[in-house]
Amino acid sequence: MTPNSDASTWAKDGSVRAFLRRAQPVTRARAVVCLAASLFLAACAYVPLDEGAARRVSLDYTASGQIVDARAYVYGKHTILVFDVAPSLLLIFDESGAQVPFEKMGLHHRLARRLDKFTVWTNGQSVTFSATH
Numbered sequence: 001m002t003p004n005s006d007a008s009t010w011a012k013d014g015s016v017r018a019f020l021r022r023a024q025p026v027t028r029a030r031a032v033v034c035l036a037a038s039l040f041l042a043a044c045a046y047v048p049l050d051e052g053a054a055r056r057v058s059l060d061y062t063a064s065g066q067i068v069d070a071r072a073y074v075y076g077k078h079t080i081l082v083f084d085v086a087p088s089l090l091l092i093f094d095e096s097g098a099q100v101p102f103e104k105m106g107l108h109h110r111l112a113r114r115l116d117k118f119t120v121w122t123n124g125q126s127v128t129f130s131a132t133h
Contacts, residue, residue, distance in 0.1 A: 054130065065127030067120065072129045074114060081109040087122035094118050 054062040061072040069084035081092070086107055092100040095117045103110045111118075116131040 056132070057129070060132060061129045062132055063127050063129050065119075066125040067122060067127040070120060070122075070127055074131075075110070077114050079111040079113070079115050079118070081111065081120065083107050083109075083122075089121075089123060091121040092118055093121070 054064040057063045057071045058073050060074040063070065063072070071082045073080045073082070081102070084107070090102075090109065092102055092109075092111065094100050094115055100115065100118060101112045103112075115129075117129065119126055119128045
């Protein structure tokens with residue numbers, strides 16, 4: 001392609017420098033859209049780590065994942081989650097991916113309901129609990 005063959009691409013003097021001077025600046029909205037699209041694509045490409053074999057953490061639950069200092073118990077109509085050390089950030093998701101509300105009582109966390117399978121995210125690590133019954 002010659003510099004003068006496409007007037008919409010090349011400046012009249014045919015230099016790349018003149019073309020770059022005509023380029024539109026990146027607006028804040030365009031930058032946000034590009035960032036959101038790249039984050040969405042990165043989230044879709046997430047592949048969970050091999051969680052390894054399930055280990056029994058209580059009479060009620062087995063666990064598989066990176067967190068080893070957490071245990072779960074059934075207490076009436078609730079699931080109780082216990083940590084050896086209080087986590088700074090804690091997110092709990094049920095089997096369908098919905099976030100589960102909980103009440104914190106020291107190192108114990110009482111979930112809003114009894115769950116057969118749920119995933120706990122804390123400090124960038126996860127563990128999945130499954131009921132043994």
